[in-house]
Amino acid sequence: MSKKMLSSMAAMTLLVGALSGCGGGDSSKPQDQAAKPGDTANKEERTLRVMANVIGGKTPEENTQFEQEVKRLTGITVKWEKPSADYDQKMLAAISSGEKFDLLQVSKEKMNILMEQGVLQPLDAQIKASKTLSDPNVLPTGEWEQVKAKDGKIYGVFTKFQGGTMPIIREDWVQKLGLKDPNTLDEYYNVLKAFKEKDPDGNGKADTYGLTFSGKPDLYELQGFFSAAGLKQRYVVQDGKKVVPYATDAAVPVWQWLNKLYKEGIIDPDFVNNDTGKMRNLFLGDRAGMITYWDAWVGTLNSTRLQQDPNTKFQAKGLPGVPGPDGKYMLRRGDPDVWIIPVNAPHPKTAFEFIEWWHSKDGITLGSIGIKDVDYKDNGGKLELTEQGKAHAQDHGTPFWYNKNVPNPFGLLPGVKEAQELVVKYATLEQTPSNWADANKIINTYGIKAITGELPAADAVKKMRDELKAQKLID
Structure with missing residues (x-):
């Protein structure tokens, strides 16, 4: 067995112990549907700690700007952590040491491992109650089969369309x-x-x-x-x-x-x-x-x-x-990329609110085109890429998305639409x-x-x- 695998297994064992010892509520009881921005029913402090692999700014400076853009668009104060390398190992090490996160970006493979360890919140009830995520124009109904776990529950929500x-x-x-x-x-x-x-x-x-x-x-x-x-x-x-x-x-x-x-x-x-x-x-x-x-x-x-x-x-x-x-x-x-909420997340309602927002026009714009006045300019509704935006190729973690209600303002690159249609039709x-x-x-x-x-x-x-x-x- 490789050293990398042994390291991951050891980290996973520590992770279970760390999470089981942290307060986070009964993971078998799903959270209520997330409140929307400004909803006084959401009594949580509207703040998030997020760890992501490819989602976020391209540089540490832009990552800070990414946090500020989330705050501007949602009112949520967010600490966005994006390791430059060895993401899975650093994520597991951080959690196993007792650190708490509200949201994690992981692959389906890692989601399944974490789910089997009992450290993730099931999200079925919230998804079903969410007008956004249950809308087939936002996330096609059939796609949810990709992220169902062995127990039939859903623990992760897509971050993007995976080709x-x-x-x-x-x-x-x-x-x-x-x-x-x-x-x-x-x-x-x-x-x-x-x-x-x-x-x-x-x-x-x-x-x-x-x-x-x-x-x-x-x-x-x-x-x-x-x-x-x-x-x-x-x-x-x-x-x-x-x-x-x-x-x-x-x-x-x-x-x-x-x-x-x-x-x-x-x-x-x-x-x-x-x-x-x-x-x-x-x-x-x-x-x-x-x-x-x-x-x-x-x-x-x-x-x-x-x-x-x-x-x-x-x-x-x-x-x-x-x-x-x-x-x-x-x-x-490709394995789906998903947002997951750990059982010990301090702000699970706000985390789910963010997931819903991520699939809105503003969330998709941030995840693809990027940050207003950094990656693009908005000239009366007409978006124009800056030189930095062109260099970032409209990819801040969401180069493609599911939501049919949100067209790409710059159109798709030549040949992509036809290639994606082949994936949807023939790929599993x-x-x-x-x-x-x-x-x-x-x-x-x-x-x-x-x-x-x-x-x-x-x-x-x-x-x-x-x-x-x-x-x-x-x-």
């Missing part, structure tokens, strides 16, 4: 070479081979690859291809047993297909050393015709090239991957237990060996499966 991953193709290269978007593994092979061999960038040099992705720190992101075999990333439960589909015999043909691309020089041979930044740069720099990444980046990639050259023909486009034997596409949905969450990091290390190691041909795909899959079993990571 998914997919193959992203140079659609301008497709059109230039007289091709069509691929839909089967054979069609992907043919298109990617053409990107390698037919000089799609027109520079007369054999310097392009069909596909690149990130191999560091993780082998990332192949779900769109494994969809061809009907295989889901990470864990699934089959006949009551925990299984890693990428480590099953059904995965062998996909690993073999990837190895074929690698042997023929269609995959960037340095993918093992690529982080996501290098991967993106190869795509933006006309070196690779396809990457595998998040839907939001379709728009960012297009916008980046447009800013460099308004007349560019560059066009990134998201694809649904390859349909499986049942004809269905299978993309990956996978199971991510607390020991996933250990399993992922094994999958990465043997997955890379299978792609590069260091081991035959069948042998790599067998070794992958044997090690997962040996470490009791699968049944």
Whole structure:
């Protein structure tokens, strides 16, 4: 077991002790619906202590301005704590030492761990009573299934719309070479081979690859291809047993297909050393015709090239991957990011009031565009980004949101809407237990060996499966 995992487990044990010894009321009894700003029925002091990972200012100075903007817009005095690194470890350490927070921003994975420890307040009653959060135009009804815990209760409320991953193709290269978007593994092979061999960038040099992705720190992101075999990333439960589909015999043909691309020089041979930044740069720099990444980046990639050259023909486009034997596409949905309220929160009603406000127009504006007169100017209702706002790319923790009543005043970046529609239609969450990091290390190691041909795909899959079993990571 990794030192990081042992550290997290130790912190979690301390956390339970700390919370159980702190006053916070009976967590089995939900709070009343939160009061709105100015509601005298809310007898709590309207102040909050918040710890967040990506939500807030981009710098310590802007974080202070973020606190001031919350105060201006809601009347709530807030202390906004945003560690610069190692968020999960610092959050757990702070709570386990007895510190009290009103709101925490966490992933669904961390929410589930904290819920199992009994240190979170269930929010079902408040959500049901909330005109804001129960409105399907604000938060679609079906989305709540994503954050239901094993006990059927809801302990977290979405901070944003979380997208998914997919193959992203140079659609301008497709059109230039007289091709069509691929839909089967054979069609992907043919298109990617053409990107390698037919000089799609027109520079007369054999310097392009069909596909690149990130191999560091993780082998990332192949779900769109494994969809061809009907295989889901990470864990699934089959006949009551925990299984890693990428480590099953059904995965062998996909690993073999990837190895074929690698042997023929269609995959960037340095993918093992690529982080996501290098991967993106190869795509933006006309070196690779396809990457595998998040839907939001379709728009960012297009916008980046447009800013460099308004007349560019560059066009990134998201694809649904390859349909499986049942004809269905299978993309990956990112774990939801949620607000949670600890059982020992000093101001739980005000915390829930803030969660409701976060999904209002003002809350969404702050979480996306940013701070008035810092990130944007309001000229009689017409918003204009400052240079700082442009640099912050309309992302202060909520680049995309659910609320249909709040349009983006600047519109969506090119290609994002279509990519997000693919996510909503075809992407689902996978199971991510607390020991996933250990399993992922094994999958990465043997997955890379299978792609590069260091081991035959069948042998790599067998070794992958044997090690997962040996470490009791699968049944």
